Amino acid sequence: MASERLVTVLGGGSFGTALASIVANNGYATRLWVRDPELAVHINQQHRNPRYLSDLVLPESIQATASLQQALEGAELVFLAIPSKGFAQVLDQALPYLHPDQLLVSTTKGFEEQGFRLMSQVMEQKTGFKHLGVLSGPNLAGELAQKQLTATVIASPDDLTRATVQQVLGNRYFRVYANTDMYGAELGGALKNIYAIAAGMASALGMGENTRSMLMTRALAEMSRFAVSLGANPMTFLGLSGVGDLIVTCSSPLSRNFRVGQALGRGQSLDQIVASLGQVAEGVNTVRLVKHKADEMGIYMPLVQALYLVLFEGHQPTEVAGSMMGREQSTDVEFVLPHDEVVKSARNITRVDT
Ligand SMILES: NC(=O)C1=CN([C@@H]2O[C@H](COP(=O)(O)OP(=O)(O)OC[C@H]3O[C@@H](n4cnc5c(N)ncnc54)[C@H](O)[C@@H]3O)[C@@H](O)[C@H]2O)C=CC1
Ligand SMILES: O=C(CO)COP(=O)(O)O
Numbered sequence: 418m419a420s421e422r423l424v425t426v427l428g429g430g431s432f433g434t435a436l437a438s439i440v441a442n443n444g445y446a447t448r449l450w451v452r453d454p455e456l457a458v459h460i461n462q463q464h465r466n467p468r469y470l471s472d473l474v475l476p477e478s479i480q481a482t483a484s485l486q487q488a489l490e491g492a493e494l495v496f497l498a499i500p501s502k503g504f505a506q507v508l509d510q511a512l513p514y515l516h517p518d519q520l521l522v523s524t525t526k527g528f529e530e531q532g533f534r535l536m537s538q539v540m541e542q543k544t545g546f547k548h549l550g551v552l553s554g555p556n557l558a559g560e561l562a563q564k565q566l567t568a569t570v571i572a573s574p575d576d577l578t579r580a581t582v583q584q585v586l587g588n589r590y591f592r593v594y595a596n597t598d599m600y601g602a603e604l605g606g607a608l609k610n611i612y613a614i615a616a617g618m619a620s621a622l623g624m625g626e627n628t629r630s631m632l633m634t635r636a637l638a639e640m641s642r643f644a645v646s647l648g649a650n651p652m653t654f655l656g657l658s659g660v661g662d663l664i665v666t667c668s669s670p671l672s673r674n675f676r677v678g679q680a681l682g683r684g685q686s687l688d689q690i691v692a693s694l695g696q697v698a699e700g701v702n703t704v705r706l707v708k709h710k711a712d713e714m715g716i717y718m719p720l721v722q723a724l725y726l727v728l729f730e731g732h733q734p735t736e737v738a739g740s741m742m743g744r745e746q747s748t749d750v751e752f753v754l755p756h757d758e759v760v761k762s763a764r765n766i767t768r769v770d771t
Pocket of ligand 1: 428429430431432433434452469498499500501502503504506507524525526527556557558559695696697699
């Protein structure tokens with residue numbers, strides 16, 4: 418069992434609650450910061466979070482609080498499990514209580530609209546701390562709460578952050594793998610949400626396993642293309658935070674993004690879906706932000722473009738899927754056969770035929 422080393426989780430949603438539960442079960446003193454003081458009192462008295470993962474009985478050692486000062490004082494390691502839209506704001510509020518020796522780890526899978534920043538970049542710019550990291554992987558909060566065997570990635574260029582998070586979170590059902598490519602891991606986690614929406618939609622439309630397999634593999638190609646254009650290492654996409662998270666989120670109705678796609682496929686409007694979800698589905702905003710970034714940088718992202726039409730311009734999913742199948746033929750793995758060469762060969766054949 419661990420000593421009185423204090424770990425703090427900021428954000429008492431599904432993931433923050435699941436994470437706090439693991440840390441406390443591993444024997445660390447654990448504080449959970451939630452915005453609502455009444456919720457903090459409820460968690461401390463009932464040892465359940467009535468709003469998220471309400472069936473999960475929380476370790477009694479978790480101390481919930483709505484005071485950032487109380488949550489952060491003396492914490493060695495701080496996890497930030499706040500949706501991307503509120504991340505920078507919460508970090509600003511937390512800044513007076515943070516210390517440069519503390520380890521800050523984001524679990525957030527999205528982008529900050531201003532400047533198209535990843536959360537690690539927001540943390541770097543706002544704090545200037547050196548012990549920063551990102552936790553990302555195929556980690557459905559509901560399955561973690563059931564102690565299903567699960568693996569994740571701590572990505573950080575900092576040795577201390579990687580080793581500490583492996584020690585604090587690792588146990589008989591949660592295995593923590595290390596990576597130094599913080600941006601690559603973070604990009605994987607944020608981008609896969611886009612394709613989970615597409616997979617949910619395909620499932621609701623009765624499309625089969627061939628379709629899902631095509632979708633996921635082409636999604637991986639598109640994600641890697643985007644990430645390489647932004648300077649990330651494509652090899653990271655072969656790991657748990659890339660292909661691993663893509664598989665789980667494109668396969669499970671436990672994923673909120675997948676469920677958004679299913680509801681769209683059934684014909685519900687985006688506004689209706691978001692209002693009834695009651696939890697964050699980061700992919701909706703990510704489609705919009707990535708579409709604009711891809712346009713700005715000239716990156717070819719046909720799945721993102723198609724999903725944007727469905728989500729924000731009222732196009733029908735079946736019509737968009739049909740038009741995607743009619744695009745010019747392309748390459749399987751562009752690191753092996755570049756796209757331009759396929760186009761060039763096709764043009765040469767056309768010239769011979771005519
Ligand atoms: N739920 C999951 O399975 C996983 C979620 N994540 C990521 O973790 C992040 C958090 O997700 P969840 O906990 O699932 O979300 P959630 O929707 O379950 O809960 C969000 C929590 O953040 C709080 N919150 C929202 N805006 C806030 C603000 N401006 N200031 C303070 N608190 C705010 C809400 O009150 C709520 O407690 C997301 O980026 C998500 O993609 C990562 C891995 C797994
Ligand atoms: O990131 C997740 C699993 O790894 C959770 O996905 P959702 O946000 O779609 O529920």
